[in-house]
Amino acid sequence: MILLDRPVWASLTTHHATLSQGDDLARRYLPQVNLFASARDDAGEALERLARLVEPGGRAFILQVPTIRVPPGLVELKRARGVQMVAREPLAAPPEQDGIVALGEADAPEMLALATLTQPGPFLPQTHRMGRFVGIRIDGRLAAMAGERFRFPGHTEVSGVCTHPDHRGRGLARRLSRHVAAAIAARGDTAFLHAWADNAAAIALYRSLGFTLRAEVDVAVLAHR
Structure with missing residues (x-):
């Protein structure tokens, strides 16, 4: 995997591991640090783990080069295109x-x-x-x-x-x-x-x-x- 394609995941599993919560399939930043989260990949199990990290009433921001797949149980509030x-x-x-x-x-x-x-x-x-x-x-x-x-x-x-x-x-x-x-x-x-x-x-x-x-x-x- 090219790290720049999933910069949130790359950060959460390296330099920012101490600022994160989750496991080897999905991680997110601690609630007071940031709203970004990421699955390791777009496989079903990883997406399910990602959904579990989003608390009821909360939000998660996803940013990656591959097209985002919405995990089961979550809905998309907003989607936009950016450049890296x-x-x-x-x-x-x-x-x-x-x-x-x-x-x-x-x-x-x-x-x-x-x-x-x-x-x-x-x-x-x-x-x-x-x-x-x-x-x-x-x-x-x-x-x-x-x-x-x-x-x-x-x-x-x-x-x-x-x-x-x-x-x-x-x-x-x-x-x-x-x-x-x-x-x-x-x-x-x-x-x-x-x-x-x-x-x-x-x-x-x-x-x-x-x-x-x-x-x-x-x-x-x-x-x-």
């Missing part, structure tokens, strides 16, 4: 480093508030535990951030890229995305990321940073009937 992009060459750090600060546990409430406002993807109270995050503060407030999400041997995803509406149009997302991708390359990993297939502006930004399209991905939100 990979930095084929290591990215250099941005020339402007001033103002970029590391974010940690003490910043978690502000990070959650910014992500809740801007909706870069599922972001919960402990999502910041998935990897390194950085941000830019303006007048003491967190104006923009970016960080890491899925990670497995040789690859780390750039994610959580968002800017407060009051500070858009200033290139903050570009600076932070490049900073995170450069840090990933510096430790020897290949940076990759995901964007909605219809988000032309984001795809153009990432292309300008050196990311190239690898594959389309299927994304679904599942819940109990």
Whole structure:
């Protein structure tokens, strides 16, 4: 199996195993960390195990290159197409480093508030535990951030890229995305990321940073009937 085809599974069974629950057929992130889950493959038993991990009233986000099969007992609340992009060459750090600060546990409430406002993807109270995050503060407030999400041997995803509406149009997302991708390359990993297939502006930004399209991905939100 190509790990990038099932990046959630690859992460849950390697670098993020301690942030997950499940078994060798299906796993999901701990409820306060993220909503993503994955089966090992699309065989019947693995899908049944995946369905058991979705609590009544809860949801699971699935992201993979193969077309998603909905497990018995679950229903599809939403489905969309995305793209997976990979930095084929290591990215250099941005020339402007001033103002970029590391974010940690003490910043978690502000990070959650910014992500809740801007909706870069599922972001919960402990999502910041998935990897390194950085941000830019303006007048003491967190104006923009970016960080890491899925990670497995040789690859780390750039994610959580968002800017407060009051500070858009200033290139903050570009600076932070490049900073995170450069840090990933510096430790020897290949940076990759995901964007909605219809988000032309984001795809153009990432292309300008050196990311190239690898594959389309299927994304679904599942819940109990």
